[in-house]
Amino acid sequence: MFRRLLIANRGEIACRIMRTAQRMGIHCIAVFSEADAQALHVALADEAHAIGPAPARDSYLRGDRILEVARNAGADAIHPGYGFLSENAAFAEACEAAGIVFVGPPAAAIRAMGSKAESKALMVASGVPVVPGYHGDDQSDGYLAAEAARIGFPILIKASAGGGGKGMRPVFAAPDFAAELAGARREAKAAFGDDRVLLERYLQKPRHVEVQVFADAHGRIVHLHTRDCSVQRRHQKVLEEAPAPDLSAALRDRLHQAAIAAAHAVGYVNAGTVEFIVEGDDAFFMEMNTRLQVEHPVTEMVTGLDLVEWQLRVAAGQALPDHWPPDAEGHAVEVRLYAEDPDHDFRPSIGMLQRFFGPPQSGSIRVDTGVRDRDAITPHYDPMIAKIIAAGADRGEALERLAAALADTQLRGLTTNLPFLRRLVSHPAMRAAELDTGFIARHAAELIPPPKEAPAVVLAGFAVVYLARMRFDAAGASPWSQCRGFRLFGAAEELLLLRDAVRLRRVLVRDRRGRMEAVIDDGPPLPIDADLSHGLRACVDGVWHPLPFTLEGDVIDLTFAGEDYALHLVDPYAQRGGEAAVDGRLSAPIPGRVVQVLVQVGDHVARGQVVAILEAMKTELRIAAPADGVVAHIGCAAGDSIEEGTEIVTLAPPDGSASLP
Structure with missing residues (x-):
């Protein structure tokens, strides 16, 4: 067995x-x-080495630097994980040439399956069914359009190269083909350095079974x-389970035998x-991922x-046990928790994890993560x-x-898909x-x-937390600066x-000699109480919730009944300076290119x-006009790397009025 293993990945x-x-x-x-100098995988390793700047092309995709570290550190094997160099045949060959074991398949197998077109041709020759389509070498726009019309x-x-939903576009009508082809080429070139594509019949209700x-x-x-792995957004998996149900x-x-035949072929x-791709009782080969999959925990x-x-035992030359394959017992389901905003087409979000507590782990619950409290999710x-x-x-x-x-x-x-996942698994x-x-x-x-x-309990909870913080901040100060709401006569009030x-919501909090009540939007008084000793619990109408x-500045994020709510304190006396200046200004939601x-x-x-189209965090973001207008100014050009908040386009109203509606 190996003594020293270099892991050419992160997170x-x-x-x-x-x-x-x-x-x-x-x-x-x-x-x-x-960007990862303080990352969890660095802290857990027995030793760690810097390999370059934050962009992956300058660090995690630099096979030469990684091999240099491996040689200097005396590694006798490299595990590539998934993504980055895991399906790079040239890197596997470089490892072999350096006398370092690549924990993965032979370079020839990676190369054979790395091209979707070539792999499909190989599968046809091996008797594995494939979806009807075009997998040829002629990549001219006109020929591809003609083939699309032929397929229907x-x-x-x-x-043609790579996976993960990058460079994948459904097209429902011929007039849309040229624009979608251009977009697919861009994504493929950016993700894999190869803009070749293939065409397939788009099945209407397919399942993704592997x-x-x-x-x-x-x-x-x-x-x-x-x-x-059928539950996906933007052709990327969200929920996976094993074994696949209802087959x-x-x-x-047939799927088992076809998979073994595919592996034998390379x-x-x-x-x-x-x-x-499975539809009804039909199954078609889609691709082979020559690496460990993100969803391997369910297996x-x-x-x-x-x-x-x-993986390590096989890479070291050991044989698989004679009793394999073992039976599949029970059922397992996995979801991927992402920093993304489902309300805005699953747009990636960046920021610091102010708090991250996973569920208690046990024999039936597992959490795989590469982050912890106060870690940052970066755009890289x-x-x-x-x-x-x-x-x-069982599945239930x-x-x-x-x-x-x-x-x-x-x-x-930061914004995540956690509430979305809660709704998904209960649907x-x-x-x-x-x-x-x-x-x-x-x-x-x-x-x-x-x-x-x-809801009222959330608004009341905000009021309790905010006022408690004001009073805590004022503790020890002079009586004139404390915010304890003292009144000689009548109830103390805070709006x-x-x-x-x-x-905008109006919350009036009254303190009647220690008995609190809240009036929400001029509604009836709502008795409230709070226990901050073990986190926030609000008692509303005799029920504790x-x-x-988390509280950051004047913004509080609360969870109630499985839903997250972000509330912002509004200062009614603050100047509205600058608002008119940004009307119609479309800016970058996150850093990107x-x-x-x-x-x-x-x-x-x-x-x-x-x-405009912005590429960020392996995703193309389409910046759309919020209203009809006229382009008044353009603040960037194709190829520019821009920061969050950078102007992309500014629109003026179509009628020449002062601001957009």
């Missing part, structure tokens, strides 16, 4: 690999960029059952995943295996915070446990396993409801103006029209 997967390797007595070597709309444009395969260097290949025994067996070794939970341990890398996994004797029990685990999870400081259609890749879009009204007003996600919260500016000064634009 959650680096921590996860270390956990197994250190248990096996292997010395773990971490690498880190300037709707079609799916996919980047098979975990494992192969040793002695010629043995086995399957480790199925996973369903007939015959279809399940001389595969180590862990890999063969992905299929571990139902098989009792440690897949990283077996994928915004995943953690994976939360639950197992049960696994979902119940996952719902409870999400209810126990607290996260403050009746999820419980009924009505799964396909359109699940989120079909149930968007329930999963992503419009913002709603904060707070709060803005929730919908509108826990209100987990300008891909395209689609308008010119003087252009008339309609509400909802995309005026």
